[in-house]
Amino acid sequence: MNTTMSLPAKAPDLPLQPRSAGFWTGVLRKLMRDPVAIGAGIVLLILVLMAIFAPLLTPHDPYQASMLKRLKPIGFEGYVLGTDELGRDMLSRLMVGARLSLFMGITPVLIAFVIGSGIGILAGYAGGLVNTLIMRTIDVLYAFPSVLLAIALSGALGAGIGNALLSLTIVFIPPIARVAESVTTQVRGRDYVEAARASGAGAVTIVRVHVLGNVLGPIFVYATSLIAVSMILASGLSFLGLGVRPPEPEWGLMLNTLRTAIYTQPLVAALPGAMIFITSISFNLLSDSLRSAMDVKA
Amino acid sequence: MLFYLLRRIVYTIPIMIGVAFFCFLLVHIAPGDPLAAILPPDATADLQQQLMVLYGFDRSWPEQFFSWFWRALQGDLGASIASGRPVAEEVFKAVGNTLMLACLATMIGFFFGSLFGFVAGYFRDSWVDRAASALSVLGVSVPHYWLGMVLVIIFSSWLMWLPATGAGPGGSDDWKWDWAHIQFMVLPALTMSVIPMGIIARTVRALVADILAQEFVVGLKAKGLTDFGIFAHVVKNAAPTALAVMGLQLGYLLGGSILIETVFSWPGTGFLLNSAIFQRDLPLLQGTILVLAMFFVLLNLLVDVLQTAIDPRIQRS
Numbered sequence: 314m315n316t317t318m319s320l321p322a323k324a325p326d327l328p329l330q331p332r333s334a335g336f337w338t339g340v341l342r343k344l345m346r347d348p349v350a351i352g353a354g355i356v357l358l359i360l361v362l363m364a365i366f367a368p369l370l371t372p373h374d375p376y377q378a379s380m381l382k383r384l385k386p387i388g389f390e391g392y393v394l395g396t397d398e399l400g401r402d403m404l405s406r407l408m409v410g411a412r413l414s415l416f417m418g419i420t421p422v423l424i425a426f427v428i429g430s431g432i433g434i435l436a437g438y439a440g441g442l443v444n445t446l447i448m449r450t451i452d453v454l455y456a457f458p459s460v461l462l463a464i465a466l467s468g469a470l471g472a473g474i475g476n477a478l479l480s481l482t483i484v485f486i487p488p489i490a491r492v493a494e495s496v497t498t499q500v501r502g503r504d505y506v507e508a509a510r511a512s513g514a515g516a517v518t519i520v521r522v523h524v525l526g527n528v529l530g531p532i533f534v535y536a537t538s539l540i541a542v543s544m545i546l547a548s549g550l551s552f553l554g555l556g557v558r559p560p561e562p563e564w565g566l567m568l569n570t571l572r573t574a575i576y577t578q579p580l581v582a583a584l585p586g587a588m589i590f591i592t593s594i595s596f597n598l599l600s601d602s603l604r605s606a607m608d609v610k611a
Numbered sequence: 612m613l614f615y616l617l618r619r620i621v622y623t624i625p626i627m628i629g630v631a632f633f634c635f636l637l638v639h640i641a642p643g644d645p646l647a648a649i650l651p652p653d654a655t656a657d658l659q660q661q662l663m664v665l666y667g668f669d670r671s672w673p674e675q676f677f678s679w680f681w682r683a684l685q686g687d688l689g690a691s692i693a694s695g696r697p698v699a700e701e702v703f704k705a706v707g708n709t710l711m712l713a714c715l716a717t718m719i720g721f722f723f724g725s726l727f728g729f730v731a732g733y734f735r736d737s738w739v740d741r742a743a744s745a746l747s748v749l750g751v752s753v754p755h756y757w758l759g760m761v762l763v764i765i766f767s768s769w770l771m772w773l774p775a776t777g778a779g780p781g782g783s784d785d786w787k788w789d790w791a792h793i794q795f796m797v798l799p800a801l802t803m804s805v806i807p808m809g810i811i812a813r814t815v816r817a818l819v820a821d822i823l824a825q826e827f828v829v830g831l832k833a834k835g836l837t838d839f840g841i842f843a844h845v846v847k848n849a850a851p852t853a854l855a856v857m858g859l860q861l862g863y864l865l866g867g868s869i870l871i872e873t874v875f876s877w878p879g880t881g882f883l884l885n886s887a888i889f890q891r892d893l894p895l896l897q898g899t900i901l902v903l904a905m906f907f908v909l910l911n912l913l914v915d916v917l918q919t920a921i922d923p924r925i926q927r928s
Contacts, residue, residue, distance in 0.1 A: 449625065449629075450629070452626055452629070453626055453629030453630055453632075453633060454633070456626050456629070456630050456904060456907060456908050456911070457630070457633075457866065457904050457907065458862060458863045458865070458866030458867050458903075458907055459863075459867075460863075460866055460867035460869065460870070461866035461867065461869075461900065461903055461904065461907075464869055464884060464888075465634075465637060465896070465900045466637075466640075468884065468887070468888040468896055469637040469638070469640055469641045469893070469896065470640060470641065470642065471641070471642055541751070541752055545752075545754045545755075548754060549754065549756060549870050552756055552870065552873075553869070553870065553873060553885065553888070554888075554889070555888065565754075568756070568757060568760070572760065572874075575760060575763060575764050575768060576768050579764040579768055579769070582760065582764070583757070583760060583761055583764060585757075586754055586756075586757025586758075586760060586761070587757070589754045589757060590752065590753055590754055590757060593752045593753075593754065594748065594749065594752035594753075597748055597751065597752045598748065601748070
């Protein structure tokens with residue numbers, strides 16, 4: 314009697330515990346075995362650390378201009394990566410620039426992930442008229458190529474960090490909402506949702522307990538694939554003069570102001586773009602690895 | 612088929628109205644009074660009143676939208692503030708230049724993209740496959756405005772083979788299909804082609820791998836068909852999807868060319884948008900966006916319809 318009493322007390326959490334922990338540890342283990350994922354992860358970690366500790370690491374003041382030291386080549390007298398068109402240290406500006414560039418690239422996707430998932434899950438779970446209303450509105454925004462939409466919005470709103478972030482967020486909400494809607498619609502039809510409904514669970518409970526856990530993973534993987542695009546677009550807006558304003562260092566803006574120097578100091582002029590490229594390719598590779606580790610179909 | 616066609620066209624109409632409404636809103640989300648944004652800074656009270664009536668700001672929102680939309684449908688997109696010329700005239704001149712560049716870029720991208728994709732799909736997990744995959748990741752990750760600059764540095768600054776900016780020795784007005792003009796297109800078109808190249812390579816690789824894994828290929832092999840014969844079957848099966856992706860990419864390039872056109876001072880819609888933004892020329896901004904977005908919607912429709920028409924496997928009810 315004693316043994317039979319103690320057994321069922323342990324049994325229920327046995328299949329639950331390892332499975333819920335097992336999925337994410339499995340994903341992590343797969344990622345750790347993937348050399349591409351590790352490489353991309355290390356690069357991104359370095360970039361993030363560089364951005365966080367930039368004020369402590371910069372060899373020179375990134376805002377200190379010097380008329381005498383304008384456009385010096387790579388390796389000039391203590392200026393490891395040369396100087397820009399106003400004589401400011403490139404290395405310091407690239408380091409500090411990582412802060413705004415990463416912030417402007419990642420934030421819109423994060424906000425759009427929250428809002429887009431919310432809208433998509435609502436549309437997918439509610440179905441019917443609500444779904445039609447939401448998804449047709451989304452279709453209109455989806456009818457614009459993303460670059461055009463971003464430029465249209467920030468062009469009308471005017472230059473500035475806040476407006477650029479707002480425009481990019483609006484650009485990324487429709488694709489995320491579409492994915493969220495389609496995943497939610499699939500999950501809604503599953504037997505366990507039907508069972509929960511039959512047992513009297515309300516819509517909020519069903520979404521919180523049964524839907525969210527199953528849809529957030531795929532939506533998140535999709536959202537990570539947008540970060541690379543967002544980095545390129547955010548820097549692109551600053552490149553056009555629609556995002557960050559001088560003298561703040563940001564890679565896209567630096568690339569724009571250095572355009573005049575492509576004949577005198579081509580290597581220095583190309584540096585900020587190389588930083589954008591490295592960041593976006595790392596995000597793309599990591600997102601691809603995450604996708605295959607989680608086995609989410611494209 | 613005909614029913615599908617009709618339904619698809621009818622479905623596009625609300626999207627187009629939505630897109631138009633969005634473009635209409637652009638002027639209204641601009642900070643400050645919409646009229647103040649449109650008015651030149653030295654406007655007289657007389658002109659202000661005149662424009663107020665012209666744009667209908669004295670009327671209600673829906674009224675304003677429909678009268679604007681009605682004029683837009685007739686090809687009247689208002690007048691540019693900077694130049695005073697009709698927006699429609701400016702936009703259509705620029706669209707031609709952008710279209711020329713985007714078509715060339717799409718063709719280059721499609722050719723090399725499907726070449727890489729085919730090779731990668733045929734020899735999966737070989738070094739060719741890995742190289743092609745790496746290339747397609749590079750293609751979608753590169754900030755194309757930076758790639759444009761790098762190409763200018765290499766081919767214009769160092770090698771001095773090609774001109775860096777502009778559209779021909781005499782500008783774009785006397786465009787001719789000779790080398791003196793075409794050489795101005797080479798760098799922007801190459802830069803632009805990188806994006807569709809990566810995406811098409813990825814799509815074609817997946818398609819080819821998918822087709823080769825199907826049973827009918829084994830059947831063809833068993834029948835004794837040559838490799839070339841099987842290749843023809845693969846092409847035929849992959850073509851509709853690959854062409855559809857190509858069509859959509861052309862649309863993305865039309866809308867996304869602004870950054871590349873800015874780098875190369877190419878006198879297309881991107882260049883026009885850029886100057887509209889900096890002169891706060893909102894009618895020009897609105898008109899250009901409207902035309903480009905409508906182009907994109909119609910292209911989507913065309914791609915969908917053509918794909919249904921050429922691919923017998925798609926049976927839509």
